[in-house]
Amino acid sequence: MLNYYLYRFGQLIALILPLKFVYCFAVFLADLHYFLAFRDRRFVRANLRVIFPDKPIKELRKISRIVFRNFAKYLVDFFRFEKLDLQYIHKNIKLENLCYFDDALAKGKGVIVLTAHLGNWELGGVVIAQLKYPFWVVALPHKDKKVNGFFDAQRNRKGVKVIAMGKAVRSCISEIRKNHMVALAGDRDFTEKGIVIDFFGKPTHFPEGPGALSLMTGAPIVPGFMFRNPDDSFTLRIEKPVEFTPSGDKAKDLAGLITVYKKILEDYIRKYPEQWYVFRKFWVK
DSSP, X not given: OHHHHHHHHXXXXXXXXXXXXXXXXXXXXXXXXXXXXXXXXXHXXXXXXXXXXXXXXXHHHHHHHHHHHHHHHHHHXXXXXXXXXXXXHHHHEEEEOTHHHHHHHHTTSOEEEEEOSBSOHHHHHHHHXXXXXXXXXXXXXXXXXXXXXXXXXXXXXXXXEEEETTSHHHHHHHHHHTTOXXXXXXXXXXXXXXXXXXXXXXXXXXXXXXXXXXXXXOOOEEEEEEEEOTTSOEEEEEOOOOOOOOOSOHHHHHHHHHHHHHHHHHHHHHHOGGGBOOOXXXXXX
C-alpha cells in the first residue's frame, strides 16, 4: 500500500513541476538510493562485469551510477504519460524504420514486438499506440493490486492494452490472429523456468514467449527499442524482422530462434548498458 501512495505522490510532482526540475530531483533521489542500496548496486555492477569483463572497476561504477539515474528518469516519464500527445512525440522523439511494422502488418499474420528492459520501453509502447497501431503488451502484474491498477491505468489511458503475464498465451494468440501487435520483453525470465541459454557468454534463464508465440502463430518477430539520448530526447528504433526458417523440430526450433534474436538484445544492451535496468542477479552462475 505504501508503494501505491509513493507512486501517486511521484506522479503528482512529475505532473505539476517543470520537467527539467523533476529530472534533477529524480537524479538526486537516484544518487541517494545508489549509495544506500548496497544489494541493488552490487547486482548492477556484477551484471555489468559479465557484459564488460575487461573494463576497469572505476568505469563499471560510473556506468552503474548512471543506470540508477536513468531509471529514475524512466519513472518520471512514466508518471507524465498524461502530458504525452502527438505534439510531444514529433518534438522529442525520433522515429526510425516504422516501415518494418507496416510491412509486417500488411502480411496479415500479426506482429510480435521484441524489446528489452532497456531505455524506456513503456514510453515506446505508448508512442506506438498513439500512432494508432493496434498495440498490446504483456506485463508482469504487481503484487500490490492498487499499484498494478495504477500501472495499467497509465498504459490504458494512452491506448496501450495490457495482457497479464501468467495468463498470456491464449490472449496473445487471439490478438495476433486479429493481426494485432503484441510486445514482449525478451531479456528477463521472471519464472526461472525458461530455456537456459548463453547470454553474453554465461548461462541464464531466458523467456521463451517471443520465440514460442512466433513458432505457434507464424507471426514475425520485429525488434523495437526506445532509448534515451544525451539531451533527454528519445529515439524509437525498429529493426528488420528476425529471419528464421523452422525445421519442424519444436525444441530445436525454439532454441535456434531464441539464439538468433538474443544476439540483437546483446548488441543493444552492450551499446546502451547505462539504460539496462536489471537490479537483481541475472545469470545462473
